[in-house]
Amino acid sequence: MGTAIVQRIHAHATPELMEAVTVTRFWSMVQSAGTDDCWTWAGDLDKNGYGVFFYQDRNRPAHELALSFTTGEKRIGRLDTCHSCDTPACCNPAHLRFDTRQSNVDDMINRDRQPRAGKLTDQEIIIIRGWRQAGARQKDLAEQFGVTDGTISMIVRGIRWPKVGGPIESDRSQYRKKVA
Ligand SMILES: [Zn+2]
Numbered sequence: 441m442g443t444a445i446v447q448r449i450h451a452h453a454t455p456e457l458m459e460a461v462t463v464t465r466f467w468s469m470v471q472s473a474g475t476d477d478c479w480t481w482a483g484d485l486d487k488n489g490y491g492v493f494f495y496q497d498r499n500r501p502a503h504e505l506a507l508s509f510t511t512g513e514k515r516i517g518r519l520d521t522c523h524s525c526d527t528p529a530c531c532n533p534a535h536l537r538f539d540t541r542q543s544n545v546d547d548m549i550n551r552d553r554q555p556r557a558g559k560l561t562d563q564e565i566i567i568i569r570g571w572r573q574a575g576a577r578q579k580d581l582a583e584q585f586g587v588t589d590g591t592i593s594m595i596v597r598g599i600r601w602p603k604v605g606g607p608i609e610s611d612r613s614q615y616r617k618k619v620a
Pocket of ligand 1: 477478479525526527530531532535
């Protein structure tokens with residue numbers, strides 16, 4: 441919607457109409473797709489990749505507004521706006537919920553976005569890398585050490601704990617084939 445039109449509406453509009461215009465403009469910046477797909481924010485992003493939209497005198501997270509505009513709920517202070525899809529720019533209300541910070545952290549750990557830091561010793565990390573190079577399957581290592589496959593994968597590739605010793609899995613496909 442052109443600025444001139446918005447200004448003309450502004451001159452005469454009730455707050456309700458202005459709100460409707462703003463919400464319409466908001467949704468025009470969301471690339472909606474299928475019900476289950478991520479709906480990517482097409483406007484500005486902050487440094488963490490979250491959408492930003494100027495609303496009621498300040499920049500606000502687009503995903504938070506997407507949920508508020510859909511449900512009519514406002515986020516209260518102690519809650520986060522959480523993504524079930526791990527896509528910061530996603531504004532699909534079906535992927536969003538207001539939840540506690542701790543629950544958000546638990547959720548990340550459950551889905552293995554973060555390793556269970558501190559659970560493994562340096563010695564265990566070196567052993568895992570050694571066994572992996574010797575041909576152990578990630579699945580078996582995960583079971584052995586009580587962590588997820590994803591954590592093992594990040595350890596053997598040196599993404600997590602890069603400074604701890606032990607052989608790091610390279611991207612050589614020949615190596616991957618050997619241990620797959
Ligand atoms: Zn999503």
